[in-house]
Amino acid sequence: MKRTYVIIIIIAALLLLVVFKLASNKKIIDEKSHPEQVVSIKIPVKVATVEEQVIMLNIIKTGNLAPFKEAKVLTTASGIVQQIRFQLGDKVKAGQVLAVIDSRSNQIDLQKAESNMSKLKNDLQTYSELFAGKAATKEKLDEIRQNYNDAVNQVTQIQRQITDASIKAPTDGIISIKSLEQGVFANAGTELATIINLSRAKVQVNLTESEVYQIEDGQSVKVTADVYPGVEFNGNVTFISPQADAAHNYTVEIMVANSSRSLLRSGTFVYADFSKKTHDNVLTIPREALTESVKDASVYVVGKDNRVSLRPVVPGREMNSAIEIRSGLRKGEQVVTSGQINLKNGTEVRVSN
DSSP: OHHHHHHHHHHHHHHHHHHHHHHHHHHHHHHHHSOOOOOOOOEEEEEEEOEEEEEEEOOEEEEEEEEEEEEEEEOSSOEEEEEEOOOTTOEEOTTOEEEEEOOHHHHHHHHHHHHHHHHHHHHHHHHHHHHHTTOSOHHHHHHHHHHHHHHHHHHHHHHHHHHHTEEEOSSSEEEEEEOOOTTOEEOTTOEEEEEEEEEEEEEEEEEOHHHHTTOOTTOEEEEEETTSTTOOEEEEEEEEOSSOOTTSOEEEEEEEEOOSTTOOOTTOEEEEEOOEEEEEEEEEEEGGGOSSOSTTOEEEEEOTTSBEEEEEOEEEEEETTEEEEEESOOTTOEEEEEOGGGOOTTOBEEEOO
16 A cells, blocks of 8 residues: 555656746747847937038148249350459349450451451452443452452351350349359350249249149248248249149149348248138038048938948048038038948948047
């Protein structure tokens, strides 16, 4: 009898265990059929508003100053330098006689040539009268006339040589180099001096492709130099190279008005400021809003439902930390400037500016 009770108890325990296991499995199945609701996560981002503004062109370049004109003074005749009429640093005027080459031998040659020309002129007159009276041949008259013309040309040539013996300044300016001294022999074409004209000065700078298309011929430029703190020199663009160099830079020349009060000397290091306000109202956004390079630019735009959409844009000129947007955006829209790495189309965001 006792054994029967034990068996009954064991069977009851097994039944209870089975019931408990079935109830546990049902709970698991129910949980799987009713999953917990997933809570949506909003990505924190920073945004900026698309604005419309007048562009401020901001280009500052460095360069060296060169004289408006620089001319080499060359001897135009051979001989001994008889006189030097200038000193290093002298201010000279165009046409001023700077030196004289000894022309005494040319003077003697001129006297001989003029005497010969005078004699041939009388001969030409005599033979012309004889030819008129049929006392001389035409051939003899033509010979005398040719000799006379040659004598005239010789006189003219010697006179030019005497004139060339006086060497004149080709331009206004300052004597920066003195190459010869009085008493030395010089061949024709020898360098006597160098004159630089600093009434105006010239600045050459190199601009990139994006910069050169933002300036124009005649544009005003402010030029400054460390040697004159706080002083601005007015300049104007006088030349824009039509062709880039090997580094894809374009040479630009600026002519600067020079003054005796604050004289800019050749070789001075200067700054050329092309900054100006344009007349264009353009859309701008911060440069960091672009998710790709400027070549393949796009931005994340925040919609009214706080979800973002990736939109391609066409960028334009860069202005410090901002960039012009030529198409793809409208004024007042918001673009993501920070947190783009965690975004994709349709992501819900939370603005944390």
